[in-house]
Amino acid sequence: MTDWSTHFMGRDPHLLQARLAKFLAPIPAKELARKIDCDPRTAENIKGGHWPIARHWLGLIATFGEDITEAVFHPEKAAQRLEREVRDLESILETRRRALRDAESFASRMAEIRGRPEDRAASVGVRPDQ
Incomplete structure (x- = not known):
């Protein structure tokens, strides 16, 4: 030994x-x-x-x-585990970034729709030609 x-x-x-x-x-x-x-x-x-x-x-x-x-x-195992954890966290972060971009895009689209008079009238049940 x-x-x-x-x-x-x-x-x-x-x-x-x-x-x-x-x-x-x-x-x-x-x-x-x-x-x-x-x-x-x-x-x-x-x-x-x-x-x-x-x-x-x-x-x-x-x-x-x-x-x-x-x-x-076992520092080599520790390094591999940490690299794997970093990759997992980066993947989670990218998923959240995409979700945030989608939410911002949706919010922007909703704000654009709310700004149009015909869309505002349609949202309350009134047609613009009445």
Whole structure:
């Protein structure tokens, strides 16, 4: 097992710590400490590249779920999932843009119809030749 792990991280023995630190970088240490129930100095150390103890890992997993394990142990899966989520969100956004354009077109058409005297008369049941 040691041989495999040495081979896996042969180029950078601190690869996993670096990934964890990168994942946690945007989170302020005090907030991280509150979320994983540790001292702010411990949170700073984890953010600085120190590997957390089991109790803190449980807090990290409880807080961030599968996102943190993917980011640290399977970053390629995390990237694929995020790309898929971005595509899905872009598709939803495009659908909403089309719906908005259709609604604006409809509203414009209705305003145009309301502006014509013969259409206004027809809407109240009076023919223009009466």
